[in-house]
Amino acid sequence: MAPPKVYKNFINGEWVVSASGRTFENLNPANRNELIGLFQKSSSQDVDQAIAAAQQAYISWKNTPPPKRGEILYRAARLLAERKEGFAELMTREMGKVLEETRGDVQEAIDMTFYMAGEGRRLFGQTTTSELPNKFCMTVRSPIGVCALITPWNFPMAIPSWKIMPALICGNTLVIKPATDTPLSTYNLVQVLEEAGVPRGVVNLVTGAGGEVGNQLMTHGDVRVVSFTGSTEVGRKVSEACAARFKHCCLEMGGKNVIMVLEDANLDLAVDGAVWGGFGTTGQRCTASSRVVVHKHVYREFVDRFVARARALKVGNGLDPTVQMGPLINEAQRKTVEAYVEVGKNEGAKLLCGGERLRDGEYDRGWFYAPTIFGDCDPKMRIAQEEIFGPVVSVIPCDGLDQAIEIGNGVVYGLSSSLYTRNINNAFKAMREMETGIFYVNAPTIGAETHLPFGGTKQTGNGHREAATAALDFYSEWKSVYVDYSDKLQRAQIDT
Ligand code: NAD
DSSP states (O other): OOOOOEEOEEETTEEEOOTTOOEEEEEETTEEEEEEEEEEOOOHHHHHHHHHHHHHHHHHHHTSOHHHHHHHHHHHHHHHHHTHHHHHHHHHHHHOOOHHHHHHHHHHHHHHHHHHHHHTTOOOOOEEOOSSTTEEEEEEEEOOOEEEEEOOSSSTTHHHHHHHHHHHHTTOEEEEEOOTTOHHHHHHHHHHHHHHTOOTTTEEEOOSOIIIIIHHHHHOTTEEEEEEESOHHHHHHHHHHHHHHTOEEEEEOOOOOEEEEOTTSOHHHHHHHHHHHHHGGGGOSTTOOOEEEEEHHHHHHHHHHHHHHHHTOOBSOTTSTTOOBOOOSSHHHHHHHHHHHHHHHHHTOEEEEOOSBOOSGGGGGTTOBOOEEEESOOTTSGGGTSOOOSSEEEEEEESSHHHHHHHHHOSSEESEEEEEOSOHHHHHHHHHHOOSSEEEESSOSOOOOTTSOBOOEETTBSSOOBSTTHHHHHHOEEEEEEEEOSSSOOOTTTOO
């Protein structure tokens, strides 16, 4: 048998092994006998080198005209498009989600890269008036410095691209640390950027554990910006570390998203949405529709149809085009799901389908779990409050829009929500009242597009947004420029 491929860190334009001399395994969650490769178990020494490289490259990159930076991103986007199918297959092998979805993940990276490449010729500021004569005022965006990017495993190419591309187009340099479960897709993205001509030191990749690599990244004195996507628990630590050092910090964290189904909804559409929103990516999306609040008049019918559809989902290896739902990412995640299913049963929720590991044949080789629905949930139950991050949906009855909104908003998270209705008044009322960063009408809670801001309120985020031009606001600072051509001292607020 051929030895496993060893993947290296990318530091200062070179592919290098870690100073630790150690590696970790990247396994296929649909078949744990399949070793995808060995990745560097990096140490703080590697992180220091990567940050030093990014720091050194910064001045030259920040002074590279943004349209030139954009040309490199355009090349990267075209390379990603050419390699989409291969990258999607590798992503399914390391992450488990079905091929159709990994194609979508790569496509999101392509979209984001093209979008941010175009920003190279915009990065608009404002020109404005002055309260004094013969004086001109404008705002320009300035890059900030070295960015540390820490990413999760569920969107292993899309999420890194949401961070890397705006950081680069704004003129920053960076070090990225992907999740240990899915380093290959980020590796592939970085390799594409190298081929597209990103100068040495501008993009650095260091793989390894969150505690060691992530911690060193967010505490290092030369890192000015930290962008983190992951759990609220780790996000709190990142926030505290950044606050103590006055670093710019963007946090994208957990969710407990809700689909609300009113009695006038198109039920076929609502069931389609609940299946896709609840079980797409095996429920491992920050925007997963893990709660469905349904009007009592259509509750029974909705639940019957939803359960029938969940039972019929084909679960298996995501490389099989007939499979609709892949495995969980790892055994720890499956144990979390199992623990929550026990919690749900003990809380008195009604287990309507699933609620067990899938066994036998190929299922024994991977982290498979059956699509699971709890009915008659109380909104205060833990399964209706806490993020499970697996194929478990809690269905909650309600008696109308106001109660649906109250239940929908009654969690600590605020990422995404949706309403199924044919009544425009209800749609607009919910749009106004839902305390989430993203809201859908007649669609599930997943499906963000790269040219709209992405992020959440409350314990999902800290007020920043990713994607769209909102990302530029995070990766640049405004500089206000006053040009006085009066040839005399003019004092604002005094010489009026
Ligand atoms: P996680 O918090 O365990 O890990 C995220 C990243 O942080 C990984 O790279 C990890 O290695 C690193 N990390 C772990 N401990 C660290 C530490 N002490 N210091 C610094 N870095 C550390 O999250 P996960 O399990 O990879 O991802 C699942 C979570 O991500 C879910 O809660 C999900 O909702 C969230 N998520 C949020 C969004 C969003 O945009 N809101 C998107 C995707 C995922």
